[in-house]
Amino acid sequence: MSVQNCCYFCFMNWRKAFKIFKWVAGIVVSLMLLISALLLVFKDDIKSYALEEANKYLNKRVHIGFIDVGIWKSFPDLTLSFDDVLVYSKFDSIQTSDTAIFAKKIDLRLNPLDFFGSKLDVHRIDIEQAKLNLKILKNGSVNYDFLKPSEDNTVTPFEFNLKKINLKTTDFTYQNESTEQFYSAFFNTLEFQGSFNEKQFILNAQTQFDIKSIQSKSVRLIENKKAKCDISIQMDQINDVFEIISADLTINKLPFLIKGKVSSKTLDFYIGAKNLDLADVAKNFTLEELNVVDEINGQGKVNFELFIKGSNEKTASPAINATFDVKNGSLADQGFSLSQINLEGKYSNGVIDGKEQLSLSTLEFYTLNEKFTGNLLVADFDKPRLTGKADGLLDLKAIHRLFGPFSLQELSGSIALKGDFDLRLNNPKTNQKDITIYDLRATLDLQNISAQFIDDQRKLNISNGAITIRNQYAGITDLALSLDNSSLVLDGQFNNLADYFKGAGNLSVDANVTSEALNLDDLSTTNVEEVKTKSWILPNDIDGKIILSLNKVQYSGHQYTDIKGRMDFGRRQLSFPLIEGISATSKINGNLKITEEQPMYLVVETSLSSDAVNFKPLFEEWNNFDQTVITSENIRGRAAIQLNLKGPFDIYEEKILKEEFDVSARLKITDGALINVLPFKEITKSLKASGGKLVIARSKIDEFEKRLLNLQFDSFENEFTVKNGIITIPKMTINSNALDVNLSGTHSFDNDIDYSFDFRFREIKGSESSEFGDVLDDGTGFRIFLRMFGTIDEPKFSWDKEAKKVVKEEQREQAKDDLKSALKTGFGFNKKDSTIQDLKAKDKQEEKIIMDFGKDTIQDEFSPETKKKKKNALQRKIDAWKKENEEEKSTFEIE
Template sequence: MKGLKFAAILLSLVFLIPVVAVTFFGGPIARSVVTSLNDRLQGEIRIERYEVAFWSTFPNLSVGLQHVEVAGSDGSELLAADRIDFLLDLGSLFGKIRVREVVVRDGQLQLLTDADGNTNYQLAGYTSVGERTAASDAPAEPTEFNIGEAIFQNVGVSYRDRQLNVDLAGRIDGLTFTGDFGTTNYLLSTDGSIFVDYLDQQGDRYVSRQQLIVTASTDIDNAVGVYTLAPLHLEVGDLELDVVGKLQPTKDGFQTDLRIDSESGSLADVIALIPPAYAGNLAELETRGELLLSATVRGPWTERAYPRIEGKLDFTDGRVGSPRVNVGVKDLDLRATFNYLDGPKGGVQTFSIDKLTGEFRRQPFSMTLLVEDTENPTVTFEADGAYALETLPALLGEGPITDGGGFLRAENIRITGKYKDMLTPRGMGRVRAEGRLRVDDAELTVRGRELNFPSGNLELLGNKMRLQQFAFSGPGTEITFTGEATNLIPVLFADSLNTNDAELIFDARLEGESLDLDELIALSGPTEAEEELAEAAGAVDSLRARTVSDRVRISDLLRGRFDARLEEWNYGEIEGKDFIGQLNFTPGRLGVAGVTVAMGGELRLDGDVFFTERLRVEGRVAGNRIDVKEFFEQGENFAQKVLTSDNLTGAMDAQLWIESAFDEAGEFDYGALRVLAHLTIIDGELHDFAMLENFAFALKSGDLERVRFTKLENYFEISDQTLYIPAMFIQSSALNMDLAGSHTFEQELDYAIKVNAGQAIANKLSRHDDELEVLPERQGWFNLYYTMKGPVETFAVEQDKRAVKAAFERSLLRRQRIERGLRSRFGG
C-alpha cells in the first residue's frame, strides 16, 4: 500500500514539476530563446507575444512566438511571420536550452544581395554552449542550436541579387530542411514545394507561375564554401530534372560545375521554362512524344560572365496541338543543341535547332536555326515546306486573329547575318536573305472579319522584297498589290517604340474592283465582343488607348507610295467609282491625291490623314457638276435638319477645305470640324422647304411646293459646331432675297433676311407661273427686313432693319476671310 502511494506521489511529481516549471519559468524560457537568438544574429528579432506549452508536444517543450519580425544583417526586414514555433528538449527546463525544430508559418521572407555580394542574411556563426552574456533583464541558460528540422509553411519569398541581376518572387507552400545546422560540414536534406511567380535574370523572365517540387540532398561545407548537390531533384509539371555537381559562392557570384539530366516529361514542360519573352504563346501548346535532355553547366556565373552550357534536347515521334485550334503537327522531330566553342578571342555560346521537321495536314515542312555567340548573335535561319495558317491563333495567342486556313509555302528561305544588323535598315545591307514565300488559298479571320489571300508571291532579295500579284479580298474589298519594298526584316523585328527607326519603304501598284475603307479601318479597332468585355470590366479607356497606340505604331513604320486604280470605293455613306490617284505613306501620315467619279459628278481629292492619338483628316476637295441631292444625302445633311437632301436638286461646283478629327473612341468630333467652302449651284430647285412658310405673305400657294433658281453662289464656313453663311443674294422663281446668318449643330438659327417688298407684293398678286421662271433681279426702294432666331422647332421671325443691316456688314468681313483662306489653299 505504501509502495502504491509512493508511486502515485512520484508519478504526480513527474507531471507536476513540468507544469509548475512551465507556469513559473515559461516566460524566462521564451525570453531566453529570443535573447539567445538576438545574441547570435546580426539582426534584431522582435516579437509581440509568446506562449509556452508542454502537453501538446510531450515529451518536448514548445515555445511559440507570435507576430515576429527579424531584421537582416543590413538593417532591412529579413522575415516577418505571424508565428514561429520552437520545439525544445525537455531538459531545457532544467539547464541548457536545446532547439530541436523551428516552424515558420504565414509570413514573408526577403533575401537581398547587393552589388558587392553582401547579403542581408549574413547570420553570425555558431558558438559553443556558454559563450554568451546573459541579458540583464532576463537571465537565460545557454542555447544550443542543434536544430533537427527547419520547416516553412505558407511563407512568401522574394530574392533580389543585384550582383547577378536576379529577381525571384514566390511562395513556399511547405518546405522542410533537415540537417545538423550547428556543424561546419553537414548534409542538408530538403523536401517540399515552391510556387514561383517569376524568376527574372538580366530583365528576362525565365520562369513564370510554375509549381516546383523539390527533393534534394546537399553536402554543405562552410569551411571552404562549397555546396555539393547529390542530387537535386526538381519536378515541373511532368518534367523531372536531376541536377548533380557543385556550386561555390565567390566574390562576384558563383563557380558552377553541374550536370542536368531528364528522361521524362514533355516538350511543353521544357517550353514552359523558356523565358516568356522568347517563348511567346508556345507555352500553351500541348505535346506528346519521347523527350531526352542532358546538359552540363560549368564555369563562373557573375554579372558579366555566364557559365558554359553544353547539351542536347531530342524530341521524337512527336505531336503538337493547341486548345485554340483543331489542327496540329504530326511526326514532329526536333533536335536542339547547346555548344560552347573556343575561339581566338575566347569562347562563345551557341544554340542551334539542327532539325525541326513534321507535317501539317499531310503537308511536310522543315526548319533549322543556328545562333552563334548568344552575346552578339549571328543567326542563320532556313525553312522549306508548307505551314498551315490554321495554327496562327495558337502561336499568336489572344489577339485579333481567331481563325485561319490554307497554307504559306516557303521555298528555299535562307536568312543569315548578325542579329543586330537585322534590327536596323543600315545594317540590313550586311544580311543575306533569299527565297520565296507563296500564299495558297490563305484565309484569316481578323476581328470577326474573314479575309482571303487567294494567291501571291513574295520574293526575298537581300533587303528587298518583291511582291507579285498579291491578291486580297475582304468585306467590300477586292484588290491586288504588285511592287517592291525594302526593310521588311527590320520592320518585323521593330519594338513597340521603334527605337531603331525602321521603316518599310515601298513603291507599288494597287488595283482592284472595290475598296471599303470603313471595313479596313475596323480591322485595326476592337471587336464588339472586346468592347463589351472592356465596358463590363471598366477598361474602355485602356482598350481605346491600346487601339490608338497600335494604329500609330503601324503607321510609323510605313513610307512609300501606291499608284491606285479602283473601280469602286466607299467611306461611310460616300460612294465613288473610277478612282485614279496615289496613296502616299510617311510615318504617321497618309496622303491621298486623285480624281474620282462620285455624287453624280467628278471629285478631285488632295488630303492627309494624320495617325496621332486623335485621328485627324484635312485636305482639299474640288467638285465639278456634283448632284446636290446626293451631296447632301451622302454628307448626312451636314448635321442640320433645316435644308436636307429631300429639299434640293441641281448641279453644283464646289471648293472645300476640310479639317476634321475623331475622338479617343473613334467617333467623329464635330467640335474639331472646320470647313471653308465656295459653292455654286446651277439650275437648282427647292422642294417643300418649310422655312418658306414664314414668307407666305409674299408667296402663292404653288410657290411653297417647288421653287426654281438659276444660280446660287456663296462662301460658307463651319467652325465651333456652327454653319456660317455670309450675305448672299438668292434669286428664284418664288422670291428674291438677301440672306446672312448662322445655324448651329444644336439646331439654333440666327438669320438676317432682306426682301424686296414691292416685288413680293407684285408676285403675290400675279398668277402662279407653272414654268417657274426666275424673277428678275431688282433692288427696290421699299424693302422688308426680318430676323429669324431660336431653335428650329420654335424660332421667332421679327422685323428689325437695324439688326439685319448690321448682320450683313459683319458677314462681309467673314466672306472676305473665307475667300482669302480658300485662295491660299487652292491657289486662286
C-alpha cells in the first residue's frame, strides 16, 4: 500500500472515531441533562419516597432538618442527602429527650441509571459529624432497636446493596446499666467494606480513633488513649456468627493480637500482647492519674493477656479475666532508679467465682541498693478492700516521680517499711479518709526526708524517726522535724486513728514536743496567691494532751525562751493549765485558754503572773508598745504583776478587737524611775505660763522641773482595768523625789487621755529652813489640782476645779467624823451611837504588799525522772507491738 493510500485510510478512521466520540458524548450529555431534568421533575417524589421508606423500616421517629438530591458533587453517583438527622432515645414505650443518634449529614449514594428502572439501589452511605449513644437499662430495654420487623413483602422503590459505609468525626458511647459496662470513643475515620446484602461475606474495617474510656464496673481499664485498627471479620448471617479472621490493633503505638467469635448465644474474645517494652508501657499505659513522665528510661518486657467469655445477652456480663507480668525490668530517672523489677498479677471481674479482684502475687524491686518485696489483693472495687504485705526500702523520690506530685514540687528521702495490712476504703471517690481497719501492723523508719509544696518556699525535713502502727494505735519515737528555721522532736502515742480520719471518733493524743528553736511565723504559708477562706482553725475531734518543752520561740518579732507547758485539747479549744517561760528577761507563769467561738474568731483567756518584770527590756521587746511618750530610754525599775485578760482576735480580718478586751492587772512597782518624760516638762511649762509664776519663783520652778524630769520612787501598788477600749487607773499616791502626788485617770487605746493629779503647793517651792532647823511637813497646806487631757502626744492642762471640790468635800466629811469621834472619846457624847468610832492614835503604817503568784506545780511534768519514765513506758509498748508484728502470721497471704 502506498503512502498516499495509508494516509487516506488513517484519515477515514479518524473521522469515523470522531463521529463515534461525538455520538457517545452527545448521548452522555443528553443522559446527564435528562437525569438533571428528571431530578428537577421527580425531586419531591424522591424525598417523599425516602421519608415513606424510612417510616416503614425505622422503629423510632426521625427528625430531619433538610433533604436534598444532587449528582454533580458525587458524580457519577446520585446522592440523597439528609441534614441534621436526630433520633431521641426511646426504650420500648418510654420516650426520653436524650439523643440516641445525631448526624450533621447522611448521604445515600445511588446509580443515576436506576431512574430508568423500578429500583433505587443504595450502594454506599457517608455519615459526618455524628453522635451515637447506645444504652441498655437494667431491665434490658435498649434505645438502639432502630429497625422494626417487616410486616409485608410490598415492593419498595429502595433497595440496599451496600458495599461501603464511611463515618467521619463520630462520637460513640455504649452504656449497659445491667452489667455496669461503659465504653466511649471518638472515631476520626471509620470505613466498612463488604457485600452487606450477602448472607455470608467478609467485612473489612479500618479506623483511627481515640479511646476515651473503657470501664468495667468501678475499674477503668483504658482511658484517653489513641488507637487504630485494621480488621477482617467473617460474617455468617445464616448461622448468626461472626469471627475475626485477622486484626491489627495498636493502642498508643503498642501492638495487640485480637481473636474472637460471636454467635447468637455466646461470645469469646482474646486480646494479648507479648514482650512489650516496659518503657513504652510506662509511658502509654499508666493511668492518667499516675502522671508518669515520658522521660523515664525503662527496660524489661511486659506480657499481657485478656480473656472475655460468656453469654451474648444484654443483661448478662461476660467473664473478664486478665493476667500480666513484668520480667527483669528497670526504671530510672534523674535522682532515682528501680532495678530487677518483677511483677505478676491478674484481674477478674468476678462473673465466674463471684469475686471481682485484682491481685499482685509478686512485687519486688531494688532501690537504694536494698530489696523491696510485697503483695497486694484488691477486692470489692466500689469499696476497695486492700490486703497485703510490704517489706523493704521505699525511695520517696521514685514514688513522687511515678505516682505524684501529691501537690509537692519536691519529695526525697527513704522509708524502711515492714508490715501487713487489711483495710477498706469505704468512699474512695468522695472521702478518701473513710477507712475501716481490719488488721494493720507496720513499722516505718524515716530517714532524711525532704518535702516542698508547690508554690511554697518552705521545706519540711525529717532527719529521722520511727512510727509503729498497731491497728488504730500509732507510737512515734524521736521524730525530728524541721521547717526553715524551726525544729522539733516528737514522741508520743496516738489512738483511734482510722475513726478519726473518717470522722467517726476523736483522735486520742498523749505526746511530748521538744524544740531548740521554733519560729511560729514559719508555719504560715508563703503562697501569696492563696485564696483566704473562712474556716475552722482549732480541731473539735482531738482529745488528750501534749507536753511542751521549748527552748526558744519566736513570733511576730518577739522572742520567748525556756517555755514549759501542757496543752490540753477540747472542742474548738486549746487550754494550757500550766505554762511558764521567759519574756524580756522576766519569768512568767500562769494559764491560758484559746476558744474558737466562730470560724477564725478566737477568744483568749489568760491569767499570768510574774514577780520581777523589768521595764527597760520589756519596752524594748514590745517596741515601746507603739508609742513614743515613754520609751525604754525613759523608764527604769521592776514590777510584780498579776494579769487577767479576756479578749477576742479576728484571724480572718487580721484584727485584734482591743475594744472588747476585759483586763484587770494588779501591779506593784519598785525602784522605779521616769527620766526626761516630755509630758512632765509640759507641767512646769504650764506653771510658768499660768499664774503660778506670780507666787513661785522661776528658780523654784526650774528646780522642780529638774526633779520632775528625773522622777524616782521607791514603790507603789495599784490595780488597773481595761474595758471598752479604755484603761482606767484608780486613785493612787506616788511618793517620789520630786513630789508626792495623787493620780487617777483614763487612757484609751487611741491614746486619748484624761488624768487628774494633785500635790501640795509647798513641794514645788521646795523645803524651807529656819534658825530652828528644817520646816517639817505636817500634811496640811494648799494643794494644786491639775487636769491633763487631750492626746498623749499633745496634752493639754487646766486647773481641775471639780477634783478640788471632791477633795474638799471628802475633807469636810472626814473632819466631821473626827470631831464626833473626839467628842465621844473625850467627853462621852453619843456613847450609844455605834456608827461613831472611838478616836485612836494613828500608828505609823508600814507598807506591806503580798502578791500570790501560785504554786509552781509545773515542774513535776518536766522533771527528768518523769520524762524518762514516760518515754521508757512508751518504748516498752512500741517494742511489744514490734514483737507481736513479727511473731503473728498473716492470714491473708496471696497465693
